[in-house]
Amino acid sequence: MTNQETQLLSFEEVFDHERFKELKKSKYLIDIEALVEYRQEIDRNRSEKPNGAFWKDKRILITGTAGMVGSTIADILVEMGAEVYGTVKRHAVPHYPNINAQIADGRIKTHEVDLRDYGRVVELMKQIEPHAIFHQAAESFIPTSIKQPSHVVENNCVSTVNLLEAATRDDKSLEGIQLACSSEEYGFINNLEELPVKETHELRPTSTYAATKVFTEYLGRAYFYMYKTPTIMTRTFNQEGPRRGPQFFTARIANQISAVLEGKADKIVMGNPNSVRDFTHVHDSARAQIMAIERCNRGEAYNICSGKGIATGDYVKLALQTFELDKKIKVFIDKAFLRPYERGECLFDGFIGDNSKFVEKTNWKPTLSVVDIIKDGVASINGHCTK
Numbered sequence: 001m002t003n004q005e006t007q008l009l010s011f012e013e014v015f016d017h018e019r020f021k022e023l024k025k026s027k028y029l030i031d032i033e034a035l036v037e038y039r040q041e042i043d044r045n046r047s048e049k050p051n052g053a054f055w056k057d058k059r060i061l062i063t064g065t066a067g068m069v070g071s072t073i074a075d076i077l078v079e080m081g082a083e084v085y086g087t088v089k090r091h092a093v094p095h096y097p098n099i100n101a102q103i104a105d106g107r108i109k110t111h112e113v114d115l116r117d118y119g120r121v122v123e124l125m126k127q128i129e130p131h132a133i134f135h136q137a138a139e140s141f142i143p144t145s146i147k148q149p150s151h152v153v154e155n156n157c158v159s160t161v162n163l164l165e166a167a168t169r170d171d172k173s174l175e176g177i178q179l180a181c182s183s184e185e186y187g188f189i190n191n192l193e194e195l196p197v198k199e200t201h202e203l204r205p206t207s208t209y210a211a212t213k214v215f216t217e218y219l220g221r222a223y224f225y226m227y228k229t230p231t232i233m234t235r236t237f238n239q240e241g242p243r244r245g246p247q248f249f250t251a252r253i254a255n256q257i258s259a260v261l262e263g264k265a266d267k268i269v270m271g272n273p274n275s276v277r278d279f280t281h282v283h284d285s286a287r288a289q290i291m292a293i294e295r296c297n298r299g300e301a302y303n304i305c306s307g308k309g310i311a312t313g314d315y316v317k318l319a320l321q322t323f324e325l326d327k328k329i330k331v332f333i334d335k336a337f338l339r340p341y342e343r344g345e346c347l348f349d350g351f352i353g354d355n356s357k358f359v360e361k362t363n364w365k366p367t368l369s370v371v372d373i374i375k376d377g378v379a380s381i382n383g384h385c386t387k
Contacts, residue, residue: 008269011331015273015313023309028196028352029276030310030370032318038308039369048363050290056081059173061130063087063115063163064137065108068243069180069236071098072286073134078107085128087113087137098243115159118166125166132293133177135163138216142184142207149208156212160219168229176230176293179220181301183237183278183351184210195276195309196354199235199301206349217301224299232296234289237305237353240373241282242380249312250279253319254377260329261378267330268320271337273313276350278305281368281376291362305353306366312350319374 023029030038060077064070065086074084088096088110102108113120115137137159139152160179167174186197187204194201205211220231244251249271259265280288288304296302310318313331320326359365 007335009333009335011270011273011313011316011333014333015311019274020276020311020314023192023195023276023352028307028309030308030314032310032314032321035318035371039371042366042369045365045367047284047287047365047367048291050076050080050287051294052080054294055290057083058131059083059085059128060132060134061085061087061124061128062134062136063159064135065110066096066098067136068098068241068245068282069239069286069289070134070136071243072282073136073290074099074102074108076286076290078102084108085130086110087115087124089114115162116154118162121162121166122170125170129171129173131173131175133163133167133174134180134289134293135160135177135216136180138180138209138212140182140209142209144209146207152208153212156209157215157219160216164219164223164229164231168223168227174230176232176298177220178289178293179216179231179233180289181217181233181235182210182213183235183303183305183353185214185217185235186351188349189351196278196307196352197303198354199303199357221299228298230298232292232298233301234292235301235303235353236285236289237278237280237303237351239282239285240279241368241376243282244377249277250315250373250377253316254374254381257319257323257325257374257378258381260325261323267332268316269332269334270312270316271334272349273311273316273331273333274349275312276309276352277312277315278307278309278350278352279315279370279373280304280306280366281373284364284366284368288358288362288364291364292358295362296358297361302358302361303353303355304358305355307353307355308370309350309352310370315370315374318370322371322374323378 024031060082062070066088138156185203187206217233223229224231240250
């Protein structure tokens, strides 16, 4: 028996069905036994879209443009006729699969920039003079922030200071700067009655990454109060779909489902099944973040989320059902995937967001479901996602 196998627990002995009954009754938590009702609700949603006339010919800077969210925002802006510039980290071999095609045809112009280098950031700002900035660059994988906290603090915080300072001092054309913040700022939930969380909810960060996002948000507010820098802070909940990094939960499940479908695996291994996540498809979330600059008040924070949660255990069960594997494949829990605060007896964590403040300002609504996230995640592994 391998070391990994000794860490595996059966799904049934860890997943707590009873814990989520009341949330499912409230309709804030997706009940996979009543999936038709949930999907019909998503199908009824009618959402405003970004205003193409607003973005046409505008100069846009996206930090972290090679990532899942940054590249999706770039795709949408390019289609609307914006002049898109992006920052990327230096690699030994320049290979950015999410934006390679856009770089090749000249629709995205990239700059290799270490955002911790203030002089380089100032130089970039003077060169581009962007009308809008989407600050998506960050080390966002929470286990990394637990193992390498000083690296994550320096990377996430110093880059934000430099970007805001350079934009404030040297860019007179700037109309809006979106700072990508996170639901992780809310941290632990004391009881289920606190859900769904509003923007007024207490922030209780439970990781170094979450703390850096609280810093990002408060710094954005400070620059707005001090200099009227046109910041908008978006607290995005879990954004998922094609291009997700392989280390993240939904991508790990998608890769394992793909392996099972190809006959290369015979089980699914996950971390905490009793976590609650509010998943939004990245295509919905990217549109929302673009609309935040168009329509939201400067100096304020907004939740971007679906308003519906799902237990991670139910997410895996739903993924298996979607591909008709639920009667064939067993699920196991690997204790190595648990975060420090999940290793005790209480394995509940997570959030469901209240998006009413953002919806009121923008008329945005999610139009893609958790099932779409699952299907697109698996399809994208073999390059079959067409959205």
